[in-house]
Amino acid sequence: MKKHRSVAMLAAVGLGLTLSAGLTQNATAAPSGAQPAHPRSSDDPNSLREVAESAGVLIGSGAIKSMTTTSDGRPSNYLAEPQFREVLAEEFNSLSPENDLEWTFVQPQEGVYDFEGLDRLVAFAQENDMEVKGHGLISACCNPDYLVAKIGDPVAFRAAMVEHFTTVMQRYAGKMDRWDVVSEALTTYGGEGLQHTDFYQALGPEYVAEAFRIAHAADPNAKLFLNENLVEAFPQKRQELYELVSGLVADGVPIHGVALQMHQTLQGPQPGVITEMANAYHALGLEVSIAELDVHTLDSAAQAQIYHDVVAEALNSGITEISFWGFTDKHLYTWLPGAKPLIFDEQYQPKAAYFAVLDALQDFEARPAVALQGVQADLDRYIAAGEARGPLAQQLTNVLRQAERHEAADRDAEAVSALQRALSRLENVKRTDRVSATAHDSLTRGINEVTALLARPEVQAQPAA
Incomplete structure (x- = not known):
């Protein structure tokens, strides 16, 4: 919608409609002088x-x-x-x-x-x-x-x-x-x-x-x-x-x-x-x-x-x-x-x-499915950068996919079990594997966060979107 378009307004039913370009734009000028950057609350970083x-x-x-x-x-x-x-x-x-x-x-x-x-x-x-x-x-x-x-x-x-x-x-x-x-x-x-x-x-x-x-x-x-x-x-x-x-x-x-x-x-x-x-x-x-x-x-x-x-x-x-x-x-x-x-x-x-x-x-x-996708995206990025290589990379990919399928089917316990296997694999890196400290810490943190989300009572009761 642009200011050049002419449409009527039906305020009585609460509709957002554009008026003609001749209407007042109602812009309010900001005070003169430099303004501080917008603050970020410590509660919402x-x-x-x-x-x-x-x-x-x-x-x-x-x-x-x-x-x-x-x-x-x-x-x-x-x-x-x-x-x-x-x-x-x-x-x-x-x-x-x-x-x-x-x-x-x-x-x-x-x-x-x-x-x-x-x-x-x-x-x-x-x-x-x-x-x-x-x-x-x-x-x-x-x-x-x-x-x-x-x-x-x-x-x-x-x-x-x-x-x-x-x-x-x-x-x-x-x-x-x-x-x-x-x-x-x-x-x-x-x-x-x-x-x-x-x-x-x-x-x-x-x-x-x-x-x-x-x-x-x-x-x-x-x-x-x-x-x-x-x-x-x-x-x-x-x-x-x-x-x-x-x-x-x-x-x-x-x-x-x-x-x-x-x-x-x-x-x-x-x-x-x-x-x-x-x-x-x-x-x-x-x-x-x-x-x-x-x-x-x-x-x-x-x-x-x-x-x-x-x-x-x-x-x-x-x-x-x-x-x-x-x-x-x-x-x-x-x-x-x-x-x-x-x-x-x-x-x-x-x-x-x-x-x-x-x-x-x-x-x-904070939905488990979204958080799982985020962990998988992180893993994909680390694999592409060479920070996760060897059998570990494929095993983690497979386990995360299993967790996604379980979560989608509302089998939260099975999803948590799959994630625990992923954590165990990260904690027992073999000589044929390679995982950077950054990738290790990030993936571990992400998997723990998803596990915690799956354990929330409100998630257990939440219907699939």
């Missing part, structure tokens, strides 16, 4: 990024403006601010641009591209070992006049799409590994099918499938997503999205996932809705992500609860990529006067919402 990476989760921030040629009334190039850069790199392992990839910004004149901001964004991500999603290839907004002029000539319009997709995606091949190919294809509230965008007018309803085919040809290795809003709020729109996506899959269109925006106003989605959607798309063999989460409310406690509940349900339903629509209220965009929808305040201090998200991540990380 880990960043979102550390906990997410331990749990195998991508935790990201979208709405990262890196271009300098913007005129939306807010500062340009957020990355020019040292504190913004510091918090972004510390707290997140993924990012995506705001409007920088919209057609009119990246190719303002036909054949003339402006990659300055996107190059800056990618360079920052590479410097800080972060992944980048290409957000905003095509949507209902931000199409330049020269493209609109081709609507009456489908052949020329499609050729322009091919040239644009190919130029942009090949430039960032291997640097942007996943893309929102089409955003907000459906009408705002559902029930009316596809929006009659410029792309629809030029190519008809098949433009969605055609866009995915063109994107796949431009970068066959990239994962391609359809990005949509408000499906968690409107059952009819939810069904329309499923029918659209399942139809694409049935037709062999190269789509790899669905990105749920998840903008919330005053209240969150009904419990179970995220799980229902995730299960439906996973059954089609697709990935599901939360792409633009923010919470617009005037009650900080309610905001924190909504953030927690959305993140917790998403993780427990198998969604392992969660991104917010920005992270600091210094650069907020809201349609609810007085709301500050993000998890850091204007001075980069973490809010209650931040700690609610952290709690949800830590609870997920």
